[in-house]
Amino acid sequence: MNLQTRIFWCVIASAQPCITQSMYNAILDRRYDEVTFACAHNAQSYKESEFKDVSTLSTSLAQTLISVRNQSEDISKQLEGGIRACKVPVFLQDGKLVACHGINKYVIRDVKNAVDSWIETAKKDIKKTLHIALPAIVEKAAKAAIKKLLPEKIANIYFNPDKVKAGDLDPSTIELSRFLAKIHTFIENNPHEIVTIFLEVWHKDPAMIKNTFTASGLTPYLYVQPIDTPWPTLHTMISQNKRVVVFIDITVDTNSYPFNTYSQFAWSSPYNFSSVEKLNQDATTNTKCPTPQWKNIKNGIWILQHFVTMGTGGNREQAEHANKKETILNRVNRYKQACDLKNPQFIWVDFYNTPKNNGVIDAIKALNGI
Structure with a gap:
């Protein structure tokens, strides 16, 4: 057989055979x-x-999404x-x-956990900055702000999962x-x-x-x-x-x-x-x-x-x-x-x-x- 044919494990830069x-x-x-x-x-x-830009928004979300x-x-x-x-x-x-x-159930879970954590942080910041005590308003404001910051494909995983495509x-x-x-x-x-x-x-x-x-x-x-x-x-x-x-x-x-x-x-x-x-x-x-x-x-x-x-x-x-x-x-x-x-x-x-x-x-x- 022709040894010039590349074999399973033989990686060489030249055309010379690497095994006998x-x-x-x-x-x-x-x-x-x-x-x-x-x-x-x-x-x-x-x-x-x-989606490298999310690294400036949320460390936990970046760890989930950047390395694909x-x-x-x-x-x-x-x-x-x-x-x-x-x-x-x-x-x-x-x-x-x-x-x-x-995008499977595990990715959805990880994105949900990351965004939920981010929302909690945003809620605290909103309450501190605007002195708003009503939880429903704070929650809505935090989610609206984060949805606007996220790329659409990522936002959909959390907010509109029915619009998500596998890839x-x-x-x-x-x-x-x-x-x-x-x-x-x-x-x-x-x-x-x-x-x-x-x-x-x-x-x-x-x-x-x-x-x-x-x-x-x-x-x-x-x-x-x-x-x-x-x-x-x-x-x-x-x-x-x-x-x-x-x-x-x-x-x-x-x-x-x-x-x-x-x-x-x-x-x-x-x-x-x-x-x-x-x-x-x-x-x-x-x-x-x-x-x-x-x-x-x-x-x-x-x-x-x-x-x-x-x-x-x-x-x-x-x-x-x-x-x-x-x-x-x-x-x-x-x-x-x-x-x-x-x-x-x-x-x-x-x-x-x-x-x-x-x-x-x-x-x-x-x-x-x-």
Whole structure:
């Protein structure tokens, strides 16, 4: 096979191969679940927020809204850079499925809490300045003032939720069919590559999702794994041209839908860490290990969720440290020891190309023994 074909973990500036033919062949002979892949967490969201001005109005609201991206490049560049899996939230907007950091019940909750706190502060200021004692008047004045200050899309989340669109906070919002079409282009142009997609669906309509995959051109490449059957080798998947694996977080009938039900295969580590320090404490204190039921699955996969959260999105500054090779490998090893696990099949990361020395890809290469 042509080693000039870019491989899952091989990121190089030149056209020279970075592994030997024997290494490449050994990797191809491994089963899908015997390989570790780099996964872009919330791969669709790569543009900066358009609402930076709210930072001058409310610190708590800014923390909720300003960080909406988890990557710095679109999915095409991510795939070129060595990413071989992506986690994507899916919402319904204007009758179409979109990939975005959508406005869900958690975002609405956080915005409500932030605005309520801001309103309380404004009420105190109004009472102090105008010496108004009537609560109803103060409340109305505070809300009117804040509504005028907020950008319309944000104000609607609090004051007019029926006018909110799923992707109002995320400038990277893209129709799911277009997002998948970019993966299709990569798969077509790279016949020895395998890509995995994790769908977090907020509009639970498998038929609509299936139709979207068909429109993108990916359906012929989809691989569905039988439960309790060993995964095929990478070589088998490539030779059969079944090179796209989709895990979806709803239960589907594989006879009707070419997707793998996430809960039947996957276990993932905890997430939602606010700093690298807390991320590093994971798997050393109050370790959450897989259930015995998951360990009894013959072809289970486990996911290391390895990122630091800030507001709705990721924290690029913290990614400089979280994505270092040694940070990733140390956390993997702690989980392996604490939970009696083998290497994870997927490592979900934010800002995969931060730091610039390719720490994420270097960690993936080390875990795969190359």
